[in-house]
Amino acid sequence: MKRNLFDSNHDLFRETVAEFLKREVTPFHDQWEEDGIVPREVWTKAGEVGLLGHGVPEEYGGTGIDDFRYNTIVNEEVCRSHASGFGVTLQNDIIAPYLVALTNDEQKRRWLPGFASGELITAIAMTEPGTGSDLQGIRTSAVRDGDHFVLNGQKTFITNGINADLVVVVCQTDPDAGAQGFSLLVVERGMPGFERGRNLDKIGMKAQDTAELFFQDVRVPTENLIGTEGAGFIHLMENLPQERLSIATCAVASAEFILQHTIEYCRERTAFGRPIGRFQNSRFVLAEIATEVDIARTYVDRGVELLNKGELTVEDAAMAKWWSTEMCNKVMDRCLQLYGGYGYMMEYPVAKAWQDARIQTIYGGTTEIMKEIVGRGLGL
Secondary structure (H helix, E strand, C coil): CCCCCCCHHHHHHHHHHHHHHHHHCHHHHHHHHHHCCCCHHHHHHHHHCCCCCCCCCHHHCCCCCCCHHHHHHHHHHHHHCCCCCCCHHHHHHHHHHHHHHCCCHHHHHHHHHHHHHCCCCEEEECCECCECCCHHHCCCEEEEECCEEEEEEEEEEEECCCCCCEEEEEEECCCCCHHHHEEEEEEECCCCCEEEEEECCCCCCCCCCEEEEEEEEEEEEHHHEECCCCEHHHHHHHHHHHHHHHHHHHHHHHHHHHHHHHHHHHHHCEECCEEHHHCHHHHHHHHHHHHHHHHHHHHHHHHHHHHHHCCCCHHHHHHHHHHHHHHHHHHHHHHHHHHHHHHHCCCCHHHHHHHHHHHHHCCCCCHHHHHHHHHHHCCC
């Protein structure tokens, strides 16, 4: 089905993104996979060509364009270039709303220029060793001491955790206030007591640094509190729909990318004297996949439009997230099967895509949690 989401300005931006990835990312990504991290200089190069800072006001070094279609283009091209290690999606789609909407003028002057230029790499620390989707179970704590908070706790599975210069830490500032007792503190590189643990060894997305973070009596200035003290849980709930829609855009783009590769493979690969795409089973499998991908694309594109209008609901985002990520994993598995033994070889893109896709139904809220959100929205 023809897409009507973008205009000519978006098309020009897509060309810029694709050219940047072709020049600065794709030739080096295999080495980054071995290293387990993306070099910092790639971030500043991305900032130079305008891949970062959408939604950041121009006075602070951003594009000043608050249009999630630009974010979507970056996500799609990163997926199509097979560059799963480049954590720009986290910076643009997940961290930006916190640093733009919840900061005062002084904080904006301090952080946003480096954020938009790629000199400041960011992360958000929610998950703890004993707390995943249940954010109200967070135990990392911060106690006021004069003009500082004293932060103690541990986080895990933190994307950009090794490279990050700024980490938005979700912590408990009032243990007796329940959901109203959480706040968001920005911890900066070099603060005494802030330590990084292992760069975690994952099934997929191996070039993307994912770390354990430790906070032992870290004195965080009160001016590093973003948003309202005690309203951290509310701030998270306000921003999670965009995060989940972002994951959905990546899931659909990844599925489209592998579908196209698989169609081409089925045209070229022969068995019993003819291309395997001419067998009815192959055609039916690909027809089913193409239909499901197109349906997901239509729904997710509508979600982008609603987000731009400020009308995307928590339930809309949860539906988009769980359906598209489950669809993506199914697409990867069925496409790999069509490749046969070659699909199990890492030299073929379907193998890496299959590995990278598995996390999608987990991070940003598991499929089970997404269904719970949708079910509650039905009044159940």
